[in-house]
Amino acid sequence: xxxxxxxxxxxxxxxxxxxxxxxxxxxxxxxxxxxxxxxxxxxxxxxxxxxxxxxxxxxxxxxxxxxxxxxxxxxxxxxxxxxxxxxxxxxxxxxxxxxxxxxxxxxxxxxxxxxxxxxxxxxxxxxxxxxxxxxxxxxxxxxxxxxxxxxxxxx
Numbered sequence: 365x366x367x368x369x370x371x372x373x374x375x376x377x378x379x380x381x382x383x384x385x386x387x388x389x390x391x392x393x394x395x396x397x398x399x400x401x402x403x404x405x406x407x408x409x410x411x412x413x414x415x416x417x418x419x420x421x422x423x424x425x426x427x428x429x430x431x432x433x434x435x436x437x438x439x440x441x442x443x444x445x446x447x448x449x450x451x452x453x454x455x456x457x458x459x460x461x462x463x464x465x466x467x468x469x470x471x472x473x474x475x476x477x478x479x480x481x482x483x484x485x486x487x488x489x490x491x492x493x494x495x496x497x498x499x500x501x502x503x504x505x506x507x508x509x510x511x512x513x514x515x516x517x518x519x
Contacts, residue, residue, distance in 0.1 A: 395431025399424045399439075406445060414469075416462060418448050425449055451508050451516050458504040459518065466501050470494040 402424035409417035421439070428436035440446050451457040458466075474494065477487050508516045 392431040395427045396435060399427035399431060399435060402427060403439065403445070410444065413461065413465060416465065418452055418458070418462060421445050421449050422452065447516065447518060454516065455508050455512065456504050457506065457508055458501055460506045463501050463506065467498055470498055
C-alpha cells in the first residue's frame with residue numbers, strides 16, 4: 365500500500381494511507397516530537413501573517429508518518445490543518461496570502477543580504493534561485509476548483 369494519500373478528491377479518510385512507522389521507540393519519539401514542533405509552527409502561522417502554515421504541516425504529516433500512524437491520521441483529518449494539507453495534496457493550491465508572504469519574505473531576504481554586505485555574486489545567485497521559487501509559487505492555483513467537495517474549502 366502507498367505511503368502517500370490518494371489523489372482522489374473524496375473524503376478525508378481516502379487521503380489517509382497506511383504508514384509504516386519507524387521501528388525503534390527512540391526513533392518514533394523523535395519523529396513524533398518533530399511532527400508536534402511543526403504542528404505548533406503551523407498553528408502560529410494560522411494566527412500570524414508572517415509565518416507560513418502549509419510547509420510546516422507538510423513536514424509534520426511526513427514526520428508523523430514516520431513516527432505514528434495515529435497522529436498522521438489525526439492531522440489529515442483535522443478540521444483546520446487537514447484542509448490545508450488536502451488542498452495542497454489534491455490540487456497543489458497555495459492560498460493568496462501565503463503567496464504574498466512568500467514573495468515578500470524572499471524579496472526581503474535579498475534586501476537584507478544587500479544591507480549586510482553579502483558579495484554581489486552571492487546575491488545574484490540567491491536572486492536567481494529565489495526568482496525560480498517565486499515563479500513556482502505564483503504558478504500554483506490560489507483556490508481549489510469550483511467543483512471541489514466542501515471539506516476542501518478553507519474555513
